[in-house]
Structure formats: structure tokens, C-alpha cells
Amino acid sequence: MKNISKEDYLSVIFKNQNSNGEIKSNIIAGKLSVSNAAVTDMLKKLSKDGYIIYERYKGIKLTVDGENYARNMVRRHRIWEVFLNQIVGMPWEKVHEEANKLEHSSSDDLINRLETMLDYPEYDPHGDPIPTKEGKIPKLKKHRPLSELKEGESGKVIRVNDFDEKFLGYISELGIKLQEKISVKQKRAFDKSMEVVVKGKLWNISNKLAQNVFIEVK
Amino acid sequence: MKNISKEDYLSVIFKNQNSNGEIKSNIIAGKLSVSNAAVTDMLKKLSKDGYIIYERYKGIKLTVDGENYARNMVRRHRIWEVFLNQIVGMPWEKVHEEANKLEHSSSDDLINRLETMLDYPEYDPHGDPIPTKEGKIPKLKKHRPLSELKEGESGKVIRVNDFDEKFLGYISELGIKLQEKISVKQKRAFDKSMEVVVKGKLWNISNKLAQNVFIEVK
DNA sequence: TTTTATTTTTAAGCATGCTTAAATTATTTA
DNA sequence: TAAATAATTTAAGCATGCTTAAAAATAAAA
Structure with missing residues (x-):
């Protein structure tokens, strides 16, 4: 019951590292809702513990140990x-x-x-x-955000972002769930909202919502 | 993820209070494997939070709030x-x-x-x-420790103490579990050990073991 | 390239929950 | 009842993980 914070930091680094395995301390602070100073503090500890490679003002990268630890947390x-x-x-x-x-x-x-x-x-x-x-x-099947589908396209939901309980509650009300089919009827350029059909029902959804629902690419 | 220690203290107080609802700080320290000083520290906090009634050098007692909190933890x-x-x-x-x-x-x-x-x-x-x-x-049915049964007596296991993993692993090997019948064949006065029969097998068990197994009183 | 803006780090401080050592109070025992 | 013993509390200190404010380094824009 000791390493709760360390484990959270490692998870966030693991899940948000870019394609080179790097991440900015900025992002970590945001995801964990702590100050940048707190992140710097913890980076020093994680580095000392051998979980990350860290040089001040430079990049942050998981070591093999850190990667293993973080992957296990996920x-x-x-x-x-x-x-x-x-x-x-x-x-x-x-x-x-x-x-x-x-x-x-x-x-x-x-x-x-x-x-x-x-x-x-x-x-x-x-x-x-x-x-x-x-x-x-x-491996995840190839997918793209619902927001990028064009008018007339349709596909199955393969993944949704889980960052926000209210978002998930809301899309549940629309009938959106994994494997559910969604068709794009209309897109409005001015606010990027779209009209979609789920289970025969027509809904107007915001661009923000559509960015967090991922559709399998056939 | 904040009140782990407080919750542990409250549970221990709840589970070890005497018939007047009192407990010694001594006992708490022992059960939680912390120093007496740590207990004093925490008692002040629990008192300030309204979970216990506490006067230095005097008794420790749960308030109604403390009792509710602790009971819920249990x-x-x-x-x-x-x-x-x-x-x-x-x-x-x-x-x-x-x-x-x-x-x-x-x-x-x-x-x-x-x-x-x-x-x-x-x-x-x-x-x-x-x-x-x-x-x-x-309510628990009436019971007494196996150690207090006399030669020739027998009964069903209704409860065991769960303080130690090794103890439970050991009595499992003897076939002891809830509702299992145990008969006392022989008691040795000099070390208070006893011979018991479980599932047709004869075992010699220590007094310490027998004190932690409870038999339903018919 | 120099200025400006952004990101990151340092410094000082706080709360929590623990430690050991010394002091105090309560309880036993002679 | 007084002395010895046991229980409890205080004092000082430490590690963890956070905060805000100020300083330093890097990145972006003019």
C-alpha cells in the first residue's frame, strides 16, 4: 500500500509515451492533476529506483524495468x-x-x-x-476516430476512450457500445458536429464526442 | 486512498474493544505492529475527527460515528x-x-x-x-475454544481465528474446516496438547492451535 | 539572432504516519 | 504507603508526496 503514486506515474508514462517512448513532464502533470513541481520530484525518485531514464530539462523514458512494471499495472x-x-x-x-x-x-x-x-x-x-x-x-484492429468518417460511411465501434465517466454514461444512452454499428448521415462543417444512426435512431453528436469513439476500418 | 491507516486503527479498536467498549493503546500497537508513540499520535487525530472519545492516559472508546465507520470496515x-x-x-x-x-x-x-x-x-x-x-x-452460535473441550467431548467447528496465514494453512492440512466434526481423544496436562480425530484421522495438536479453533456448544 | 513565451526545476513549506529516546502518569507489589 | 514496574505520552526526526512562488533552461516568434 506504499507505491500508489509511483504506480500511477508509471502507468501514465506508459500510456502516453510517444512513438519514441518519450513523454513531457507537462503531460504527466495534466493526466494526474498535480503540479509540475510534483512531477519533477517524482521523476527523480523513479530515476533513482531505476524505472526511468531521466536528465533534467531533457526527455523522460521508461527503462526495461519501468516498462515491465507499468505494463503490469495496465x-x-x-x-x-x-x-x-x-x-x-x-x-x-x-x-x-x-x-x-x-x-x-x-x-x-x-x-x-x-x-x-x-x-x-x-x-x-x-x-x-x-x-x-x-x-x-x-494488437488492436485498425481503426480511426468516428469524427473522421465521411458522410455515408459506417462501421463498428471497436474502442472508446475511458477517461471520463460522464462521457461513457452519455454514449451509453445513445446506444453506443463495443461492436455496435454506427452510420454517419450528415456532417456540419461549421462546428464539426455530425448526425449518426445507432440502432435505427438518429442522433446529433458533437465533434468532441466523435473524437473519442473509434471505428473499425474494413 | 487516504485513510488506510485510520481505517486500520478503527477496525482494530472495534474488533478488540472489551465488553465496556474500551481498549488499551497497548493492544492497538501490538495488533498493528507499530510503536506506542504512533498509536498516541493517531488517537489524537481520531479524536479530533470525532471517531473516538479519548483522554490522555485514560480509556479509548469509539463514538457512534467511529463505531459505524469501523463496523463498515469489518x-x-x-x-x-x-x-x-x-x-x-x-x-x-x-x-x-x-x-x-x-x-x-x-x-x-x-x-x-x-x-x-x-x-x-x-x-x-x-x-x-x-x-x-x-x-x-x-449472532454467533454459542461456542468455546477447542482447547477447553474435555477428553471424550466432540463438536463442530464454527469459527477459527484468522490472524495468521500459516495457522490456517496448517489446520487445513489436518482437515479442519468450518462445520467439520472434531473429537477429543486425549489431553496431556503437562503441555496442554491434545489428541483429536478429524475425518477419522488422529492428530496431536498444540494448546496454542486448540485455542484458536472454536467449537459449537450443543 | 534576440526577444518572448513556455516548460521545467529549485526552494521552502505542509500534512501524514511512522521511528527512537526520554519523560510522565498509572498500576502493582512489597 | 512507598518503591518498582508497566503503560502512555512528548519530543525530535525522517520519508513520502504534495503545494506555491521564484529561478533557470528550452523552444518559438519577431
């Missing part, structure tokens, strides 16, 4: 999400926050038991891939 | 234990430690969902009663 989080959703019956908009707490407080043994019970799921309730015990991460 | 702990044991299939000697972590990291909503799923269990895997949402605590 694994723990997503397995809890599947468990809460499928076994406990908790709605998908609630599982993220609950898993955020549980991920720090469970043994690897428990996580592995849950995984076995769930028959080794590859994706969490939001469509994010679950790293295996060995560190493999299932 | 509820959370024991519901997790049942869940881990029955749904996840974790052996009883492991659930206590795991629940010790999870109890601080779950919403009341999750606890209530688990409880519903389990169909409102009254006892945890060690035979301890689970307080209801409303704060009612199921």
Missing part, C-alpha cells in the same frame, strides 16, 4: 475492469474509476486468478488491449 | 473474504491478507454488489459474522 487495471463489468455486472462507465483503486491493492496471484476465471480476455470493456502475464499486448 | 473486509473464497476460489488461508488490502480500495457500491451476488452471506470463511448495510451483526 494489465491489472484492465483485468479488474473486465471482471467488474462481466462478473459483478457493473456498468462500463463505472469500472474505470473502481479499477483505478483496486489495481494498487491486489496481489499478482489474485489478478492471475481473475484472468483465468475470465478465460484470458484480450480486451477490456472499452476495447483496450490487456497485456498478458508474459508482457504481450494484443 | 463488513467490507468480510464480504471481500467470502467473495475471494467462493467466487474466485482462493483458499481460506489467503483471503484475509488479500481482503486487508482490498477493503480500503472499494466503493460501497461495489461492496453492495458483491454482497447481492453472494446472496447476503451471514458469515465469512472463518466463521466471523458479517455486519449488514444497516449495521446489524448476525
Whole structure:
């Protein structure tokens, strides 16, 4: 019950690193809602612990140890999400926050038991891939944000961003869920909103919403 | 993720208060493996927060608020234990430690969902009663420690102490579990050890062990 | 290239929860 | 009841993880 903060920092670095495996301390502060000073503090500790390569004013990069630790945290989080959703019956908009707490407080043994019970799921309730015990991460099918679909195009929801409970609650009301088909009827240039059909119903959705729903590319 | 220590202190006070609802700071330090000074520190905080009545060098007593908080922690702990044991299939000697972590990291909503799923269990895997949402605590049937049974007596196991994983692992090897029948064949005065029969097998057990297994009184 | 703006770090400080050592109060025992 | 013992509290200090304000380094714009 000691490394909650460290674990959160490592997760954020892992999930937000760019294609070169780098991240700005800025981003970390934003995602964790702490000051930049707090980030600098923690970077020093993580560096001393051997989890990141860090040089002041320069880049931040996970070491192999850090990558392993972080990937395991992501694994723990997503397995809890599947468990809460499928076994406990908790709605998908609630599982993220609950898993955020549980991920720090469970043994690897428990996580592995849950995984076995769930028959080794590859994706969490939001469509994010679950790293295996060995560190493999299932590939996501090719996808693009709903916001980039053109008028007349349609496709299946393959992933949604899980950053905000209210966002997820809202799209649930529209009938949007994984594997659901969505068709774009009309796009309005001036505010980038769009009219879409879900389960036969027509909805007007904002660009911000559409940016956070991802459609499988056929 | 803030009140882990406070929650632990309240639980310990709740579970170890005497019949007048009092407890010595001594006991708390022992149960939590911290110094007496740490206990004094925390008592001041708990008092300031309105969870206990506390006067230096005098007694320690839970307020109504403190009692409610503590009882709910015990509820959370024991519901997790049942869940881990029955749904996840974790052996009883492991659930206590795991629940010790999870109890601080779950919403009341999750606890209530688990409880519903389990169909409102009254006892945890060690035979301890689970307080209801409303704060009612199921009555334990009358029982006494196995160590107090006389030669020739027998009865069913109704509760075991869960303080030590190794103890539980050991008695599992002897076939001791809830509802199991135990007969006392012989008692040795010099070290208070006893010979007992469990599932047709004869075992020699120490007084210390026998003090932590409780037998239903007919 | 120099100025301006942004990002990052340092410095000082705070709350939490722990430690050991010394002092104080309560309880036993002679 | 007085002395010895046990329990409890105070004092000083430490690590963690955060804050704001000021300083330093980097990146962007003129």
C-alpha cells in the first residue's frame, strides 16, 4: 500500500509515451492533476529506483524495468475492469474509476486468478488491449476516430476512450457500445458536429464526442 | 486512498474493544505492529475527527460515528473474504491478507454488489459474522475454544481465528474446516496438547492451535 | 539572432504516519 | 504507603508526496 503514486506515474508514462517512448513532464502533470513541481520530484525518485531514464530539462523514458512494471499495472487495471463489468455486472462507465483503486491493492496471484476465471480476455470493456502475464499486448484492429468518417460511411465501434465517466454514461444512452454499428448521415462543417444512426435512431453528436469513439476500418 | 491507516486503527479498536467498549493503546500497537508513540499520535487525530472519545492516559472508546465507520470496515473486509473464497476460489488461508488490502480500495457500491451476488452471506470463511448495510451483526452460535473441550467431548467447528496465514494453512492440512466434526481423544496436562480425530484421522495438536479453533456448544 | 513565451526545476513549506529516546502518569507489589 | 514496574505520552526526526512562488533552461516568434 506504499507505491500508489509511483504506480500511477508509471502507468501514465506508459500510456502516453510517444512513438519514441518519450513523454513531457507537462503531460504527466495534466493526466494526474498535480503540479509540475510534483512531477519533477517524482521523476527523480523513479530515476533513482531505476524505472526511468531521466536528465533534467531533457526527455523522460521508461527503462526495461519501468516498462515491465507499468505494463503490469495496465494489465491489472484492465483485468479488474473486465471482471467488474462481466462478473459483478457493473456498468462500463463505472469500472474505470473502481479499477483505478483496486489495481494498487491486489496481489499478482489474485489478478492471475481473475484472468483465468475470465478465460484470458484480450480486451477490456472499452476495447483496450490487456497485456498478458508474459508482457504481450494484443494488437488492436485498425481503426480511426468516428469524427473522421465521411458522410455515408459506417462501421463498428471497436474502442472508446475511458477517461471520463460522464462521457461513457452519455454514449451509453445513445446506444453506443463495443461492436455496435454506427452510420454517419450528415456532417456540419461549421462546428464539426455530425448526425449518426445507432440502432435505427438518429442522433446529433458533437465533434468532441466523435473524437473519442473509434471505428473499425474494413 | 487516504485513510488506510485510520481505517486500520478503527477496525482494530472495534474488533478488540472489551465488553465496556474500551481498549488499551497497548493492544492497538501490538495488533498493528507499530510503536506506542504512533498509536498516541493517531488517537489524537481520531479524536479530533470525532471517531473516538479519548483522554490522555485514560480509556479509548469509539463514538457512534467511529463505531459505524469501523463496523463498515469489518463488513467490507468480510464480504471481500467470502467473495475471494467462493467466487474466485482462493483458499481460506489467503483471503484475509488479500481482503486487508482490498477493503480500503472499494466503493460501497461495489461492496453492495458483491454482497447481492453472494446472496447476503451471514458469515465469512472463518466463521466471523458479517455486519449488514444497516449495521446489524448476525449472532454467533454459542461456542468455546477447542482447547477447553474435555477428553471424550466432540463438536463442530464454527469459527477459527484468522490472524495468521500459516495457522490456517496448517489446520487445513489436518482437515479442519468450518462445520467439520472434531473429537477429543486425549489431553496431556503437562503441555496442554491434545489428541483429536478429524475425518477419522488422529492428530496431536498444540494448546496454542486448540485455542484458536472454536467449537459449537450443543 | 534576440526577444518572448513556455516548460521545467529549485526552494521552502505542509500534512501524514511512522521511528527512537526520554519523560510522565498509572498500576502493582512489597 | 512507598518503591518498582508497566503503560502512555512528548519530543525530535525522517520519508513520502504534495503545494506555491521564484529561478533557470528550452523552444518559438519577431
